[in-house]
Amino acid sequence: MFKRILVANRGEIALRIIRACRELSIESVAVYSTADKDCLHVKLADRSFCIGPPPSIKSYLNMDAVISAALLLKCDALHPGYGFLAENAAFEKLCGENNITFIGPPSEVISLSGNKSMALETMRRNRVPVIPGSDGNLKSARHAVACAKKLGYPVIIKAAFGGGGKGMRICNNPSETESMFNIAKSESVSSFGAGDIYIEKYIKNPRHIEFQIIADNNGNAVCVGERECSIQRRHQKLLEEAPAGNLSERTRKTMREYAVRAANAVKYKNLGTIEFLLDEKENFYFIEINSRIQVEHPVTEMVTGIDLIREQIHMASGLKNPYFGKDLKSRGHAIEMRINAEDSDNNFAPSPGRITECLLPGGPGVRVDTFIRPDFVIQPFYDSLIAKLVVWDKSRHEALGRALRALDEFKIEGIKTTIPFHKKILNNEIFKSGIIHTHFIEEQFGL
Template identity: 45%
Template structure:
């Protein structure tokens, strides 16, 4: 493999390209109108324009990606995550075009891409499941009967879903029909498939996922777990590895289950098997993501394995160079997704120009990003600006370094999740490990960030008054900066 096309953008495109460059592989970027001046375009050895800014006219058009390979002589495609990364039809197109997709087979994608077929595959290995239905249900009266048998509260979930779409929690039987209708409608709109199923609702769940890696020689290993329980809108914001609640025995048991799930579809490449865990540490299979995860860096840091390089090696037909017993957890890693979002306004996305953009540095700090100062945050794509990752000898040091890194991260021009991340790192529930996926609902109040902003504004005003007093004594003329124009205050408000 001499040339690789990265069918993605932003930080993940750069992440893949850097590992490829270390392996001596040339890279090809693709870009839309919104990304003409993007960092991944400048970093690649070649770049191909693929269309207008909307992703359904550029990054989601498989034929354009394959054509770019033919034009440049790229032999393989790395899809990153999102866009076409879990699209089985695209995987077949790539294979039929005589190219290599760095990922699993389209057959594995299809099975694991539907929650019901994924559950059926996992059941072959007796993987623990949340009590519920094992098939799609469309008849409302039959569904209500089954829900009553399972016991309320129950969860209605879209079979083809993800990201919280097509999902409804129902606390009592009287609300069931309305909530099922809403779930079916949302699933149809989001995925073109209104199939839903029912599970007992786990009221205080942890979200634990296991990183797996398989090759074409039948070898499958796991690279331990990540805890991704701090979420908003059923989507992750903070991830860490390892989990603070798993014992070595439980870790080994969950790892074996994850490997068995991967084995059920002859999985190749990097993937993630996701579980939910209740307050008694009982775990249940949730789904499998057949791609590299956003949070893969925390697994890399605790294992010393470059997952992108391993993906490429597997795609070249090489066997995994290590065995399960060769892997061990060293240290602790934290990741904060730095989104262009306003935590004080229900985490709504924000757009604008990065007027100031300075990343933190120092021991144990890693920033995976795709932006620089002066660039625009486009409205067309996911609002994630960067992944801020810290590593320490233990969980306490990883948290301390994350707080320090957040304080050093300078962003103005847009509102971000940095302030929320600091709130999480300093909250007793998080520091003690006593939290679940309801962390935001239980503990986060936008007023907390507002109070922080007010306090910092008062400090700025105090500093200014002292400067002005000093200037008067010395006969100097000072330019007065208000809280509305102060870059310092703007910067702190963006945190």
């Protein structure tokens, strides 16, 4: 087992990793920017080290600074969390070159997972269902139009290295396809540094369901459950649930099997997520692999009792997968609400500033992953996620009631948050019914 782990992140996920280290009797090292010197992860870690000024590119994304801190403080492993350097294949290689174990998959898997067109081709070869689309990247606008004609409209053009909804354009006719090809290619270059794009048949009103994979260094992969991630605004997740409701057990079982097949196809190691789109007839299609811990991992922890961060550390240290070959069951229902420092009445504009009052909810089945406290200043330099409110109960109906109670208790003053908007979601009759899809927010709230 590791002696000392550097946590290459900030906020709630840094705290989550530090706490897991402490429970495993592993020393933790926090890195921080000058803007984060008073953050809780800096205070809670066994050691801390400043790696640069506030801009991420000069601190949390500065690979040399992070590696230097790990070497200086004699860390034998590094946990990247999510975001920042978590899915950077070059960074994983750099860790290895400096004899630091990267707690995540190897660089080859990160590279393949990050290139969506290559990942899709790998899935096709391994008979994992994928959305009908181009065979590799598009060569020209004319090529895009030809592919679209073969697929049938509507289609969607996507950036091969994309994420978060960037570099995606829906096309309804040849003229749109030609113009959107150039727009998507330009956006792909500016956002991801590469102009590789591909085209797929557009699935109307799909559900977004992802499957949590645990795999040891010998390739023993197992699926420990799924998450419903369809509540999104502009391709950004707002609320997640586990398990996915309104899904036949036959389809759930089949999707789990294909999730493991997808993981084996890329020789996955450590923890990762296999993501699918599901249409109204329960046809499902692989869309991507996320080669890191997910923001929404707590809902899986709540229904399975598995500490996923601890398992990441165990797998990276070379331990065998304790769940391989076991019939894993989930218990009850969990919901996670992402509490962002955003003004939902003003197009979700960022709302940095000083928190004047902070009262966290509690009680049975309530978990809050956060780093905020009274008089804490939310910085404008980083992601707006400030807390994750997670609730569990015996059924979805009971979990919804508990979630509303917890939201009513959750008080944050001084900045705007998404707490009021989550109340609107939970009180929506269609959401209560569980008949949801990725365009739910747009259809119900016009956002």
